[in-house]
Amino acid sequence: MTKNILETSHLIKDFRPAASFSEWAKFNFTPPAPTRAMNDLSFSLERGKILGILGPNGAGKTTLLKTIATLILPTSGTLSFFNAGPTAITWTSQGLTNEQTEWQLKSSIGLTIDEERSFYWRLSGHQNLEFFSALYGLDAAATSKRINELFSLFGIDYGAKRFDSYSSGMKKCFSLIRALLHNPSLLLLDEPTKSLDYATAARLKEFIKTKLVQADGKTVIFTTHNLNENLDFCDLFMILRQGQVAAFGSLAHLRQQISNPAATIADIFLHFTREA
């Protein structure tokens, strides 16, 4: 088994706004300037680590996670995912080479979408999970066992209620449970603590550290824009600024880089974003 689970090389993502009809009416056919969300982004992530990605809104955090999950294809650059075997699954701006490798990749990655709307609101939480579980290839017995297991882990006893009756925090829990249904080896958590209260957020981080990473050996990428959040549970940090990696490494390494052994992650973030 390779040491790294994920490698990205020179990732660039440009979002080009749709051509405006009013510009065409003025006979201006020059395409609008693109917005660069990722700018030459390269990094490697070791298996069994928790990577915390910090960045202000618009820094490219969600774009990076969605690119890893293949929901967005990069404009240029390469991504490589190393599952159990030595051969990497690699993809570029053209996507994956075939459907088989795409399935392998999707079976190994779980993404929590930072969107409450990503569920069927007229169905119950349980019915939603049953549907997505089937799409992940679990049969009825395995689905029932997995959902019960995850419900007891998260202390959920409201699975039979309709999804639109849940609070934001409850919906967040379901997003995380859906990402865990197929037991993926790489978990991409997009601002999972955003609408959670302090105690629930602390429990979630504890769960990620002790259960998902230490006990089950999963690798986690966790994004946040909240510098006041306790991020002690992360092994590594990446600070993103305007789509570029401003800093990457462990807390100790980053403290060393700015020659401040007592710096908090907020100090480090401000240092690297101010320096630019």
Next chain:
Amino acid sequence: MWHKPWAFIKKDFQNVASYKLALCLNFFSIFIGILSYFFIDKLFGQKIVPHLAEFGVNYFAYILLSMAFYGYIGVGMGSFTNQIRNEQLLGTLEATLLTPTKVSTILFSMALWNLILASLDVMVYILLGVFLFKLNFSNVNILSSLVILFLTIISFSGLGILAACFIMIFKRGNPIGGVITGIEGLISGVYFPVSILPGWLQTVAMFFPITYAIRAIELAVWQGYAVSQLYREILALVLFSLLLLPLSLVLFRYSLRKARQDGSLAQF
């Protein structure tokens, strides 16, 4: 193999069942529609009778069957665009595409519930026709009807998936759904037999699969035509299916990749 399609059917049923009034109103609107055609037949039906000689029925029987059958055409034409648009609006398209499921499985599974619903609608049409309006379905050739039904759904699925490509990239604005459906209704024999139209419009109608589908189903149901007697219509539907379905699947994969490159999967 059927595990994932079944999950779609179950999910769509649970969703539709949560809107019980809309489901009941759907069946009620069929009754209202049939009643309207019944009175239109009383008013103008005799004028069309010479054009219906080859089908051996009156206008009311002709329109009842073509409207019932049009529901299946709607499955092919509308299911893909409506479902993809719904998933875009609900925000569930990304979550579905995150799963290890073939694009073709997702597409066809999305249409299955509508197929079941269209079949229920057809049953309502037939039951009302038999018990309320005393129509006689005893000549029906079941094999021919099923063959026509199958080929119609396949060929119209091709058109429906082509329309879904527009929805995937442009989100709104579907020229195939709007324009072609309108033209089809006018010239393809849904509301009246094609023979009423002027010669040049009858020629244009030959380029639409629905013309063959409606004519074939009317002949199979009312005159009991066997598959061999409908070879011209069946051949046309097979050719439309062979051309449209593979082409539409290739184009849908392309439009999905384009949406991923644009980063617009979650947009609506």
